[in-house]
Amino acid sequence: MTEKPINLNRVRKARARDAARKEADANAVKFGRTKAERLLDAARTEQARRVLDAHRTEDDEEDA
Known part of the structure; x- marks a missing residue:
């Protein structure tokens, strides 16, 4: 018994x-x-924002 x-x-x-x-x-x-999915989502969001901004008119900028 030397434990x-x-x-x-x-x-x-x-x-x-x-x-824990x-x-x-399990939650992950x-x-x-x-990381690739997050980066792809961010790139798509940024591209959509740029496209939307490119289609703005002078009237749209006054309302914003």
Whole structure:
């Protein structure tokens, strides 16, 4: 019986970290988007804004 005593606080905290990591991974799969998807969305939004601004007339600029 030369085993070291088990620190229950460490075991409890390690178990909580593992559970939090599993939940974070599940949320990333469920809600997350890849960096490429975010960049593509930003590029499309910027292009749409430029196209819309290019079609503005002088009357539109006074209203804005």
